[in-house]
Amino acid sequence: MTITRKDETISIICDTCGTTFRKTFPHDEFAVMQREIQQEGWKPRRKAGAWEHACSHCAQSQDGRLL
Numbered sequence: 201m202t203i204t205r206k207d208e209t210i211s212i213i214c215d216t217c218g219t220t221f222r223k224t225f226p227h228d229e230f231a232v233m234q235r236e237i238q239q240e241g242w243k244p245r246r247k248a249g250a251w252e253h254a255c256s257h258c259a260q261s262q263d264g265r266l267l
């Protein structure tokens with residue numbers, strides 16, 4: 201998971217292609233962020249003990265490879 205904190209906001213970046221999610225969130229709304237990104241098709245993935253996130257585009261292509 202690539203999350204950057206700047207001032208009092210957090211933004212999330214796709215670990216595959218580097219796309220930044222279209223909005224940022226207050227630093228204390230991590231759970232809100234998780235819900236919103238998943239509503240838009242972003243997918244958290246657990247990998248080597250760390251969380252990664254894929255944007256909706258990359259999540260689809262990754263799912264396609266798994267099938």
Ligand SMILES: [Zn+2]
Pocket residue numbers: 214215216217218219254255256257258259
């Ligand atoms: Zn991506």
